[in-house]
Amino acid sequence: MREWHMQYIPEEKFDKLHQANLVPLDIKINVYDFKKEIQEFDQYFTQWGDKFTEQPRYGLPLVNKNGFLGNDPEPACWPLDRWNFVNLGYEDTDEGFTEFYKKIQYNGFSDELDLEIDFDMPTDALSMKSLEPLASYKEYMVRSCILKWGTRAHFKPHFDTWHPVRWLRLWGTTDPDKMYLRFRSEDDTDGFCMWNETTQAHEIYAAEQNIEAGRIYLMNTLKWHDAFAFGEDVHQFFIALNIDSYDHVLHGTI
Amino acid sequence: MEFQFDVRSKTYTDRTWDDTVQFCIDHDHWIPHNYQKHILEIASEYGVYRKLSMLEDGKGMRLYCTLPSNDMFSEWLAKRIDYYHEVNDSETDEERVGSIPYFPNSFQKRCWELTEFTPLIPEDLFWIHLHKAFIIAKNECRVNIHAFNLNARMAYAIHS
Numbered sequence: 001m002r003e004w005h006m007q008y009i010p011e012e013k014f015d016k017l018h019q020a021n022l023v024p025l026d027i028k029i030n031v032y033d034f035k036k037e038i039q040e041f042d043q044y045f046t047q048w049g050d051k052f053t054e055q056p057r058y059g060l061p062l063v064n065k066n067g068f069l070g071n072d073p074e075p076a077c078w079p080l081d082r083w084n085f086v087n088l089g090y091e092d093t094d095e096g097f098t099e100f101y102k103k104i105q106y107n108g109f110s111d112e113l114d115l116e117i118d119f120d121m122p123t124d125a126l127s128m129k130s131l132e133p134l135a136s137y138k139e140y141m142v143r144s145c146i147l148k149w150g151t152r153a154h155f156k157p158h159f160d161t162w163h164p165v166r167w168l169r170l171w172g173t174t175d176p177d178k179m180y181l182r183f184r185s186e187d188d189t190d191g192f193c194m195w196n197e198t199t200q201a202h203e204i205y206a207a208e209q210n211i212e213a214g215r216i217y218l219m220n221t222l223k224w225h226d227a228f229a230f231g232e233d234v235h236q237f238f239i240a241l242n243i244d245s246y247d248h249v250l251h252g253t254i
Numbered sequence: 255m256e257f258q259f260d261v262r263s264k265t266y267t268d269r270t271w272d273d274t275v276q277f278c279i280d281h282d283h284w285i286p287h288n289y290q291k292h293i294l295e296i297a298s299e300y301g302v303y304r305k306l307s308m309l310e311d312g313k314g315m316r317l318y319c320t321l322p323s324n325d326m327f328s329e330w331l332a333k334r335i336d337y338y339h340e341v342n343d344s345e346t347d348e349e350r351v352g353s354i355p356y357f358p359n360s361f362q363k364r365c366w367e368l369t370e371f372t373p374l375i376p377e378d379l380f381w382i383h384l385h386k387a388f389i390i391a392k393n394e395c396r397v398n399i400h401a402f403n404l405n406a407r408m409a410y411a412i413h414s
Contacts, residue, residue, distance in 0.1 A: 230322035
């Protein structure tokens with residue numbers, strides 16, 4: 001069913017919602033309860049994607065394509081751009097990936113890509129009691145996961161969406177003191193020096209400050225960002241919403 | 255891990271700069287593109303943060319750096335030491351004896367004079383983790399003690 005896939009959020013409405021890189025929402029997960037309960041699902045965490053598998057990056061689907069836990073492979077727990085890149089048969093080189101990304105930026109794909117909104121079946125993991133604060137958002141949830149990272153796990157600089165935007169990203173972590181979430185910055189004097197393989201440029205990224213453990217934030221993934229963990233068992237709530245959620249999210253910002 | 259150090263231009267000794275951006279640009283052309291790309295990739299794998307500010311006399315800048323843990327500093331430096339040996343080059347050839355790098359000078363630009371390297375954690379802990387880097391690196395590295403501030407030098411004398 002792709003009838004509503006052509007809906008999108010106009011740029012001015014997107015900007016109205018994303019007044020900062022991270023906008024706190026009125027959702028807070030109890031970290032203690034979550035950490036205890038998530039152990040029941042430990043066996044269903046799988047390595048994130050097929051690259052950089054030396055890194056301790058694992059995912060557990062909350063919403064995937066069939067509602068099952070234990071799919072192998074589990075596309076909900078791959079970087080979706082990588083999943084599409086592999087499945088569209090591009091040559092697996094840096095140049096091939098750059099070519100693929102350019103085509104994305106210029107909307108060179110029509111119905112060929114798996115999008116966040118194509119994943120709409122909740123798994124049993126979404127019924128965890130500790131995730132009840134998400135209850136009013138569940139009807140809008142599309143491709144969503146719990147991430148579990150160890151020391152030096154990271155996502156390289158990337159962006160996840162582009163105009164016309166067809167979904168929204170919510171994000172949170174249990175351990176803000178053991179990870180950085182960073183956005184590309186204009187301030188050359190202060191930040192983390194990064195090499196961006198896609199832009200082939202030296203860029204500066206600034207870490208978000210004052211992230212509250214368990215708080216769920218609306219995240220602006222139009223912007224270049226990356227993430228980096230420097231401790232063990234760092235869980236992240238990696239949630240996508242379809243655009244029918246727009247008013248609900250707008251009223252849920254605090 | 256937390257430390258800072260000062261760098262001044264060796265090339266333009268009489269010149270002053272208004273901002274760090276121009277200071278960096280005026281010295282960037284000494285750095286091979288692939289070398290810079292690789293050391294940035296290493297930095298990004300170990301959470302290296304840095305903040306730049308101009309020195310009061312405008313002839314250089316201060317770099318304040320942090321890494322998330324002391325062990326990650328050791329691992330980061332070990333990677334840098336091994337990369338130095340892999341390419342058999344660095345950003346400076348001063349202080350070199352044969353192909354052995356010296357910390358900290360060999361890991362900054364050759365056109366910069368590096369002074370006042372100041373650990374901002376207890377000095378003894380700093381030296382332990384510096385030497386841990388030397389141990390876990392596959393290749394050799396030595397210390398240029400003259401680049402350090404007085405307290406760090408005194409701690410080094412006691413520690414060694």
